[in-house]
Amino acid sequence: MKLSHLKELESESIFVLREVAAQFERPVLLFSGGKDSILVSHLARKAFWPAKIPFPLMHIDTGHNFHETISYRDEWITHLDAKLIVRSVQDSINQGRVAEEKGPNASRNALQTVTLVDALEELKFDCAIGGARRDEEKARAKERFFSHRDEFSQWDPKNQRPELWNLFNGRKAVGEHFRVFPISNWTEMDVWQYIMQENIHLPSLYFTHERSVFERDGMLLAQTEFLVPRAHEKLTDRWVRFRTIGDATCTGAVESPANSLEDIISEVAASRTTERGTRADDKRSEAAMEDRKKAGYF
Amino acid sequence: MGASRLGLRAAGASFIPHPSSLILFLIVMHETEFSTAGYLDMELLRFTTAGSVDDGKSTLIGRLLYDSKSIFEDQYDAIVATSEKRGEDHVNLALLTDGLRAEREQGITIDVAYRYFATPRRKFIVADTPGHIQYTRNMVTGASTANAAIILIDARHGVIEQTRRHAYIASLLRIPHVLVCVNKMDLVEWSEARFNEIRTQFIEMSAQIDSNLDIHFLPISALLGDNVVDESQNMKWFGGPALLHLLETLPIENDLNRSEARFSVQYVVRPMRADFHDYRGYAGRVSGGVFRPGDTVKILPSGQTSTIESIETMDGPLDYAFAPMSVTIRLKDDVDISRGDMIVTGDCPPLVTQDLEIMVCWLADRPLQAGGKYAIKHTTRDGRCVVKSVDYKVDINTLEKVEGDTTVGLNDIARLTLRTTAPFCADHYRRNRETGSLILIDEATNVTVGAGMIL
Numbered sequence: 110m111k112l113s114h115l116k117e118l119e120s121e122s123i124f125v126l127r128e129v130a131a132q133f134e135r136p137v138l139l140f141s142g143g144k145d146s147i148l149v150s151h152l153a154r155k156a157f158w159p160a161k162i163p164f165p166l167m168h169i170d171t172g173h174n175f176h177e178t179i180s181y182r183d184e185w186i187t188h189l190d191a192k193l194i195v196r197s198v199q200d201s202i203n204q205g206r207v208a209e210e211k212g213p214n215a216s217r218n219a220l221q222t223v224t225l226v227d228a229l230e231e232l233k234f235d236c237a238i239g240g241a242r243r244d245e246e247k248a249r250a251k252e253r254f255f256s257h258r259d260e261f262s263q264w265d266p267k268n269q270r271p272e273l274w275n276l277f278n279g280r281k282a283v284g285e286h287f288r289v290f291p292i293s294n295w296t297e298m299d300v301w302q303y304i305m306q307e308n309i310h311l312p313s314l315y316f317t318h319e320r321s322v323f324e325r326d327g328m329l330l331a332q333t334e335f336l337v338p339r340a341h342e343k344l345t346d347r348w349v350r351f352r353t354i355g356d357a358t359c360t361g362a363v364e365s366p367a368n369s370l371e372d373i374i375s376e377v378a379a380s381r382t383t384e385r386g387t388r389a390d391d392k393r394s395e396a397a398m399e400d401r402k403k404a405g406y407f
Numbered sequence: 408m409g410a411s412r413l414g415l416r417a418a419g420a421s422f423i424p425h426p427s428s429l430i431l432f433l434i435v436m437h438e439t440e441f442s443t444a445g446y447l448d449m450e451l452l453r454f455t456t457a458g459s460v461d462d463g464k465s466t467l468i469g470r471l472l473y474d475s476k477s478i479f480e481d482q483y484d485a486i487v488a489t490s491e492k493r494g495e496d497h498v499n500l501a502l503l504t505d506g507l508r509a510e511r512e513q514g515i516t517i518d519v520a521y522r523y524f525a526t527p528r529r530k531f532i533v534a535d536t537p538g539h540i541q542y543t544r545n546m547v548t549g550a551s552t553a554n555a556a557i558i559l560i561d562a563r564h565g566v567i568e569q570t571r572r573h574a575y576i577a578s579l580l581r582i583p584h585v586l587v588c589v590n591k592m593d594l595v596e597w598s599e600a601r602f603n604e605i606r607t608q609f610i611e612m613s614a615q616i617d618s619n620l621d622i623h624f625l626p627i628s629a630l631l632g633d634n635v636v637d638e639s640q641n642m643k644w645f646g647g648p649a650l651l652h653l654l655e656t657l658p659i660e661n662d663l664n665r666s667e668a669r670f671s672v673q674y675v676v677r678p679m680r681a682d683f684h685d686y687r688g689y690a691g692r693v694s695g696g697v698f699r700p701g702d703t704v705k706i707l708p709s710g711q712t713s714t715i716e717s718i719e720t721m722d723g724p725l726d727y728a729f730a731p732m733s734v735t736i737r738l739k740d741d742v743d744i745s746r747g748d749m750i751v752t753g754d755c756p757p758l759v760t761q762d763l764e765i766m767v768c769w770l771a772d773r774p775l776q777a778g779g780k781y782a783i784k785h786t787t788r789d790g791r792c793v794v795k796s797v798d799y800k801v802d803i804n805t806l807e808k809v810e811g812d813t814t815v816g817l818n819d820i821a822r823l824t825l826r827t828t829a830p831f832c833a834d835h836y837r838r839n840r841e842t843g844s845l846i847l848i849d850e851a852t853n854v855t856v857g858a859g860m861i862l
């Protein structure tokens with residue numbers, strides 16, 4: 110009697126989501142439209158089935174979306190039978206809460222935080238559920254499942270509560286809140302394998318498609334209404350897909366022929382750069398795959 | 408029970424491993440070709456690492472990550488650059504887990520970080536706790552969910568005081584498998600005699616600790632890679648296998664309790680929809696034994712009985728459920744159940760009690776207040792308790808009981824008697840790590856201050 114690693118991870122995440130529903134008065138699930146938040150919302154549906162997910166989803170909309178993201182979002186919410194709240198960075202700009210960045214590399218990534226914190230305060234949420242994973246980058250490796258934030262929404266990495274066994278301490282003072290990360294222990298590979306196993310429908314952006322792109326700082330960026338190449342940046346049509354989905358102005362695409370989950374999994378297995386290092390990975394070679402096969406892995 | 412676990416120097420204490428467990432697994436498994444289907448079916452193994460500063464823990468984890476091809480090129484390029492900048496001869500694999508090291512050097516509170524790697528057989532979660540004089544709190548945290556502990560020993564120094572502490576914590580936290588890695592064998596001429604000497608030292612030392620640990624010894628060089636992923640060419644006298652192979656094949660199926668059925672209700676599911684009108688399900692995770700539809704169950708602490716109607720998940724009903732599955736249980740009778748109640752079967756129910764005897768590891772700077780009141784969290788049940796007495800402390804270096812000293816500070820381990828405001832369903836920690844563990848919370852700051860194991 111032993112669960113597969115995916116079933117064990119699923120069970121752990123469901124446990125965490127149920128703890129959230131039990132321990133907090135007003136939780137909210139942050140939904141970005143990317144695969145990780147799609148996964149978390151899928152797990153939330155499982156955790157409370159046949160009841161509806163007992164908390165809303167919230168999309169912090171940068172306004173710089175690929176149009177596929179929004180149409181996918183609306184379909185997915187209908188499928189989940191969940192409640193969606195949208196708060197937009199544009200509103201924060203209009204209200205003078207934040208100022209738009211200037212210059213060719215302007216992005217709204219940083220501005221999102223203000224919109225988020227304002228929304229948490231406005232709607233009195235005491236727990237925001239996110240799809241971050243510990244394998245994403247060094248700084249996250251120490252993050253807890255239940256991450257305490259003080260009344261200024263700040264995280265103090267030097268003073269986190271120890272987390273032992275499966276006992277999650279969500280006690281807090283008035284005005285404080287928590288960020289909870291149910292898929293902390295999943296790796297990028299686990300996420301893809303599970304999505305395949307569960308047959309979860311994903312936005313088309315993850316699969317190969319032809320798109321007008323140009324290179325900037327070693328990244329392949331898509332031409333959109335929000336982002337146009339500068340004079341020397343040559344626009345070409347290429348077969349690309351996205352490994353992460355975020356603000357259209359700063360999410361790099363990768364050249365790839367992958368048009369199924371199986372293809373993506375082979376690509377992730379052979380990939381030699383992290384998801385976050387969306388630098389053009391020319392270095393990815395047949396040799397890399399060969400090396401791994403020789404070593405007996407992948 | 409607690410009285411016998413300490414200060415026992417008598418021969419014959421049960422920590423001495425059975426000879427058969429010293430014979431390392433020699434089963435040669437066929438290399439499975441990577442296939443998507445096979446890969447979906449891996450098992451999960453969680454382990455923690457313990458060692459003193461500079462025993463080579465970061466190097467070992469770096470090597471496991473690197474040699475198992477879990478390091479991406481951009482991460483590797485970054486450490487190559489740093490190694491060059493520092494003028495080091497080799498690429499310093501320890502830099503892969505650099506974050507914590509930097510903290511240590513800056514004298515910041517050291518913490519547990521989690522690392523991930525996978526082979527076609529298993530996915531591994533490593534609780535990485537860097538060596539430090541005062542790091543009991545971190546090792547306890549990392550150990551609480553671990554199936555296995557790697558204890559590192561520097562071949563030049565042999566078993567030292569800290570090794571004893573690490574072995575004690577592994578046993579206190581009931582980590583089922585202990586892998587003692589004698590590291591830096593390259594610095595002792597790959598000597599078999601030295602390895603055997605350290606193994607004997609460890610076995611003698613651990614005879615003081617009452618435990619049923621499954622224990623394995625390996626001679627390695629984390630720096631050069633000997634016996635980490637590949638079997639050593641320098642130590643042919645060691646029959647193998649290498650550490651990674653051992654991690655891939657440790658039998659972990661029975662690490663969880665399979666005999667006493669336990670299910671703590673986490674959340675009551677009530678859809679309130681026309682198509683599920685009278686539906687009432689108890690959501691939670693199995694923490695021991697097996698549940699099946701038709702089983703007669705007892706609900707604690709009330710003691711009511713009922714029968715399992717069905718075990719449900721969104722993917723369909725189940726014929727049985729075992730730990731650590733998250734499921735929803737429906738009962739035949741309309742009993743009054745809420746979060747924190749425990750559903751059990753069989754003739755060995757947990758003790759329903761307001762008096763708890765525990766071993767505690769203190770996690771906070773502010774010492775425990777004897778007579779103080781704390782919030783307590785056990786399974787999905789919350790309550791309050793008062794510390795009635797500090798029965799003794801454990802000198803973690805000599806493993807002797809210290810009586811009469813009731814100051815329990817950061818990193819101290821002590822035996823406490825608690826009185827709770829409401830009954831808890833207590834199992835012995837040695838029977839079930841999930842229903843036998845609890846945390847104490849400071850009611851003023853809401854911080855987790857104590858990790859408790861029920862005796």
Ligand SMILES: Nc1nc2c(ncn2[C@@H]2O[C@H](COP(=O)(O)OP(=O)(O)O)[C@@H](O)[C@H]2O)c(=O)[nH]1
Nearest residue numbers: 460461462463464465466501590591628629630
């Ligand atoms: N000769 C030798 N040196 C080693 C070995 N393993 C680690 N070291 C060295 O020991 C020092 C401390 O290693 P490190 O991994 O940082 O130790 P940690 O403090 O336990 O994380 C470094 O200089 C390593 O290069 C080994 O197997 N042989």
